[in-house]
Amino acid sequence: xxxxxxxxxxxxxxxxxxxxxxxxxxxxxxxxxxxxxxxxxxxxxxxxxxxxxxxxxxxxxxxxxxxxxxxxxxxxxxxxxxxxxxxxxxxxxxxxxxxxxxxxxxxxxxxxxxxxxxxxxxxxxxxxxxxxxxxxxxxxxxxxxxxxxxxxxxxxxxxxxxxxxxxxxxxxxxxxxxxxxxxxxxxxxxxxxxxxxxxxxxxxxxxxxxxxxxxxxxxxxxxxxxxxxxxxxxxxxxxxxxxxxxxxxxxxxxxxxxxxxxxxxxxxxxxxxxxxxxxxxxxxxxxxxxxxxxxxxxxxxxxxxxxxxxxxxxxxxxxxxxxxxxxxxxxxxxxxxxxxxxxxxxxxxxxxxxxxxxxxxxxxxxxxxxxxxxxxxxxxxxxxxxxxxxxxxxxxxxxxxxxxxxxxxxxxxxxxxxxxxxxxxxxxxxxxxxxxxxxxxxxxxxxxxxxxxxxxxxxxxxxxxxxxxxxxxxxxxxxxxxxxxxxxxxxxxxxxxxxxxxxxxxxxxxxxxxxxxxxxxxxxxxxxxxxxxxxxxxxxxxxxxxxxxxxxxxxxxxxxxxxxxxxxxxxxxxxxxxxxxxxxxxxxxxxxxxxxxxxxxxxxxxxxxxxxxxxxxxxxxxxxxxx
Numbered sequence: 172x173x174x175x176x177x178x179x180x181x182x183x184x185x186x187x188x189x190x191x192x193x194x195x196x197x198x199x200x201x202x203x204x205x206x207x208x209x210x211x212x213x214x215x216x217x218x219x220x221x222x223x224x225x226x227x228x229x230x231x232x233x234x235x236x237x238x239x240x241x242x243x244x245x246x247x248x249x250x251x252x253x254x255x256x257x258x259x260x261x262x263x264x265x266x267x268x269x270x271x272x273x274x275x276x277x278x279x280x281x282x283x284x285x286x287x288x289x290x291x292x293x294x295x296x297x298x299x300x301x302x303x304x305x306x307x308x309x310x311x312x313x314x315x316x317x318x319x320x321x322x323x324x325x326x327x328x329x330x331x332x333x334x335x336x337x338x339x340x341x342x343x344x345x346x347x348x349x350x351x352x353x354x355x356x357x358x359x360x361x362x363x364x365x366x367x368x369x370x371x372x373x374x375x376x377x378x379x380x381x382x383x384x385x386x387x388x389x390x391x392x393x394x395x396x397x398x399x400x401x402x403x404x405x406x407x408x409x410x411x412x413x414x415x416x417x418x419x420x421x422x423x424x425x426x427x428x429x430x431x432x433x434x435x436x437x438x439x440x441x442x443x444x445x446x447x448x449x450x451x452x453x454x455x456x457x458x459x460x461x462x463x464x465x466x467x468x469x470x471x472x473x474x475x476x477x478x479x480x481x482x483x484x485x486x487x488x489x490x491x492x493x494x495x496x497x498x499x500x501x502x503x504x505x506x507x508x509x510x511x512x513x514x515x516x517x518x519x520x521x522x523x524x525x526x527x528x529x530x531x532x533x534x535x536x537x538x539x540x541x542x543x544x545x546x547x548x549x550x551x552x553x554x555x556x557x558x559x560x561x562x563x564x565x566x567x568x569x570x571x572x573x574x575x576x577x578x579x580x581x582x583x584x585x586x587x588x589x590x591x592x593x594x595x596x597x598x599x600x601x602x603x604x605x606x607x608x609x610x611x612x613x614x615x616x617x618x619x620x621x622x623x624x625x626x627x628x629x630x631x632x633x634x635x636x637x638x639x640x641x642x643x644x645x646x647x648x649x650x651x652x653x654x655x656x657x658x659x660x661x662x663x664x665x666x667x668x669x670x671x672x673x674x675x676x677x678x679x680x681x682x683x684x685x686x687x688x689x690x691x692x693x694x695x696x697x698x699x700x701x702x703x704x705x706x707x708x709x710x711x712x713x714x715x716x717x718x719x720x721x722x723x724x725x726x727x728x729x730x731x732x733x734x735x736x737x738x739x740x741x742x743x744x745x746x747x748x749x750x751x752x753x754x755x756x757x758x759x760x761x762x763x764x765x766x767x768x769x770x771x772x773x774x775x776x777x778x779x780x781x782x783x784x785x786x787x788x789x790x791x792x793x794x795x796x797x798x
Contacts, residue, residue: 203289395445447499476535524630
């Protein structure tokens with residue numbers, strides 16, 4: 172029963188993919204979208220069953236299909252694991268994934284390749300389920316690479332636009348850089364412990380005390396983190412994620428909220444017992460997370476593309492999650508992953524609703540005054556904005572405050588950095604809301620004439636996600652955390668003391684709330700009171716220009732890495748390849764020349780053939796008997 176249901180959970184999206192590949196175009200857009208959505212809903216229902224089951228009996232469910240690889244003392248099974256962490260992840264992957272699929276039925280209805288879009292979405296969810304359900308690092312790696320492939324396909328879905336193709340290639344290549352680190356980490360762990368199975372690794376790493384001081388273990392942990400940096404867009408491998416906005420908006424929501432970018436958090440949390448043995452690597456993770464949070468937040472301050480603002484918001488929030496991971500607060504990071512999935516999916520889908528109403532317009536300078544025309548979109552996005560800004564009592568308040576409390580008790584500098592990033596978040600998110608929904612409309616008369624609320628298939632997922640963004644924080648309240656108790660069996664040690672509400676905690680909550688209100692107040696003063704509209708690109712100057720151009724990191728990468736590689740490849744093509752080709756073709760010409768001369772001997776003269784025969788036999792006899 173359990174094995175069959177687990178296979179249904181895994182394979183339902185794959186069946187949706189196959190249906191849309193082979194029959195989607197003939198079936199029509201509505202059926203194509205419906206089948207694609209139902210396949211993910213089935214996975215969600217199966218996950219819900221396992222969630223209820225593991226609540227009653229916390230024992231993990233191991234599903235071994237067959238022995239996959241056996242080499243001397245090393246072996247890997249093709250197996251899946253359903254425990255507290257994987258089931259929790261599957262709930263929001265399939266749950267939010269279902270809502271995004273439902274949303275896409277309406278959003279993508281006018282696209283001629285809608286069946287292909289749903290095929291890619293289903294494949295994306297299938298690989299994410301594989302990543303989460305795998306019982307060992309090798310199965311996880313299959314899903315890891317699969318979501319990388321699907322991100323390439325979906326970011327570049329509108330392939331007739333070369334900029335979108337470039338964004339897809341950028342995402343694919345930058346993730347391969349991180350994946351190389353992940354592979355090296357896998358090889359090292361396989362060498363140290365002769366296994367890649369999670370349960371066995373956890374057991375062996377606890378028993379084999381001598382390996383704790385092995386520098387290879389720290390290198391393995393660092394390499395795993397490099398892989399997480401690529402997938403979860405941390406410095407220095409973060410620049411692909413904002414460019415991933417090239418894909419359709421449902422893709423942005425799926426990548427940023429429910430699937431790909433959470434993979435790095437999942438992997439580090441899953442391998443917590445390895446990272447606990449490498450404290451210096453944990454310090455690196457915390458610092459990288461904090462720096463990423465504040466750098467991405469500062470860039471988001473001046474972006475004018477509504478999806479770009481949300482993209483840098485995602486990078487910043489991921490940085491806060493890695494800050495928690497680096498401090499050993501794995502369950503706090505997971506908490507923020509969950510709440511972030513709720514409000515970020517709502518924000519992206521809400522931005523898609525706005526773009527849909529404005530017929531593709533994404534520049535907030537061309538928006539404004541949409542509150543009355545799009546009330547459902549406005550209120551759902553407002554709730555999610557309050558959540559991400561950390562306003563009580565919305566979900567983001569509880570999860571973000573947990574991270575900041577952990578940082579305060581761990582490293583005050585990291586707490587200050589995280590707090591500044593949070594204030595910036597409140598500012599740029601309300602900047603987005605004020606520019607998009609308040610004051611007068613700044614678009615064209617034609618756009619204004621056609622302003623309308625989005626259809627029910629678009630607004631219904633927004634309402635559900637807004638409710639989750641409002642109340643999702645209740646799963647982990649300070650001093651009374653269901654989530655911490657639920658995840659407790661996963662961790663080898665208590666990651667941090669539970670935060671009970673004492674005077675220090677109330678003070679930290681007050682500071683965080685005041686900081687958020689300051690950010691909101693500055694945004695209100697600029698964009699409501701003073702009615703400011705951001706300058707046109709050519710007029711941006713000073714620090715704002717540096718931030719608008721993302722600290723020129725892309726240009727630096729272009730100069731340091733891309734251009735030298737182009738020049739090197741040009742050198743090999745123009746000189747090395749020509750030299751090698753000249754040598755190879757030269758040998759061919761010599762051979763042809765010798766062959767052409769040899770053909771002259773074949774003239775049909777039997778006497779000449781007999782003479783050559785006698786000469787050959789005589790040469791052999793002389794060599795054998797006289798030399």
